[in-house]
Amino acid sequence: MAIGRSPSVKDVAASAGVSLGTVSNVMNRPEVVSAATRERVERAMADLGFIRNESARQLRAGTSRALAYVMLDGSNPFFHDVAQGIELAAEDADMSLFICNSNGRPGREEVHLDRLVQQRVQGLLITPVDPGAKHLREIAKRGIPVVIVDRVAAGGEFCSVAVDDVLGGRIAVEHLVEQGHRRVAVIGGPESIGQVRERLEGARQVWAELGMAADDLTFLPTAGSTVVEGRSAGERLAGLPVRRRPTAAFCVNDLLALGLLQQAIGAGLRIPEDLAIVGFDDIEFAAAAAVPLTSVRQPRQELGRAAAKLVLDESGNPEHRHEQLSFVPELVARASTVSRRNY
Amino acid sequence: MAIGRSPSVKDVAASAGVSLGTVSNVMNRPEVVSAATRERVERAMADLGFIRNESARQLRAGTSRALAYVMLDGSNPFFHDVAQGIELAAEDADMSLFICNSNGRPGREEVHLDRLVQQRVQGLLITPVDPGAKHLREIAKRGIPVVIVDRVAAGGEFCSVAVDDVLGGRIAVEHLVEQGHRRVAVIGGPESIGQVRERLEGARQVWAELGMAADDLTFLPTAGSTVVEGRSAGERLAGLPVRRRPTAAFCVNDLLALGLLQQAIGAGLRIPEDLAIVGFDDIEFAAAAAVPLTSVRQPRQELGRAAAKLVLDESGNPEHRHEQLSFVPELVARASTVSRRNY
């Protein structure tokens, strides 16, 4: 019964007493084979524990039935929600999804990309370290559909799916001004990240439009957008003289906001009375924070789903044209900016 | 220049004016080919943008150079840290890692598993929904190394890597008793999960050994181990009459603990004075909580690394014997159980 290697179509054919072509037909065009032989073949497959060898099928077909997503930062739950959206869309299309993580390192990103091209993935989704990197263009040139996720593809060379970050910055700061704040800090970094710049720009735009003094909008650059950086930003904030100290902070992502929140509470500040905080992304932990975090919500799963649909379209539809999809962010107000109780 | 499909060794051979075997040699045994031809071939490869087709190589080799990890719950950062550890070990062995997520659903798990077997992955790591499920045994029977992660493989059929959960429960509760607590709640669920039972058992063991009254250790079962469940457990706790209400809670994971923490703070309790809280896993968000969370630390990355080494060994070493590795958990005391300041 047990043979050393995995049983192949040939083994199944022999066992069922049919030719190898018939076995293949049972799998791929069952309607052309008679019920009797089909059943015989199916039993043989079950008996032998036959499982199709995907490599062989793929070699024959020229391409795989797999998509891949290279995410930027595995420690940020935001990307997992995006991945989940991609996964669901892939599932609908009967595709596999391989998830890789570059951790923000260009080198790792390239290693993953190389491997994925070797695997001949049918499509590639990526939140790149550098959206302008030339290896992305090279992959696209090979005919592999590439979709940029959570970044805008400059120059329209790729499809991309993102949220309107300028608008996101606008609604965050607009909300704070509505809550009565007149001195606001924008916290985030590094500035090399396009999103940081755009969210900051949105903040500045609306600040000016509302007639606020430019000096009262402080930008506090950080080395990264992590919890740790958020804490240290909080310390820097605390170091400012009281009369110039912002009464509210807009953090370019929730990790930063969570760090800031923690530091502020530890320092004895009341949230939002002493310091109001707005984050960005609305990850699950935002709502679950000790003081539930107001955040600019990105439709995380939808982002992923839409991106997956675009790769699939580019891969299958000869009429495909690149699109830059832009989603509208939405403010979710919670206790970190709005005090429920008035004492 | 541009040909429709990806260039193959044949194309490279033609372009370099050598035979296809020579091209293969350049890739796999460069020492046997003369410097001059090697260089010529390499230039041709670069010119054409040749990238080895992994499917073909794999078909030839019979197995892939990929490992896979099927994780149980993508929304729990714990599993991402484990995955990261696996990834690092895979990288060292020059292997790819495919990450899948069953989300606790047996059906998804099986779909992923099927696909991975079709891909002929070289080894499989999994935190299974049900460690006793027979499909795992079937995969192992095919000769694919299977390692159970974060669960103990009962019966020794597989290798497994886990933490001593009974001990984890012991040190958590021991710590609370040391802090002076005499009424403690253990929160977690569902009870079908072996770890929940074991951590609870450890708690009961040490409770008895320390001579405490059995009645004063309350088990509060939950439907799952999520932030939301933690919050609702907090509400149930608050509903208990004050004199029977526990002064401390041991949650079987950090997500629960974070939810409980949030609910308790929202209800105006002081942490740890009114309620002390211990979590389990020590995920990154534990330290970053508003009140930093005391937690039973699992060596998350180490778990992953060790698991990967075991699959690799099982795959390559004919002398391989199954092992059940057990790591020792460690208490990380933070502000949620120990008040720094005495007013």
Add this chain to the structure above:
DNA sequence: TTGTATGCGTTATCAA
């Protein structure tokens, strides 16, 4: 309806 033959891209064996 079923069988036979060919090729996908790679590696390895053997001969030159």
Add this chain to the structure above:
DNA sequence: TTGATAACGCATACAA
């Protein structure tokens, strides 16, 4: 040192 050739497992065009 290099070249020719077979084989991996599957899908398909074509023949029977």
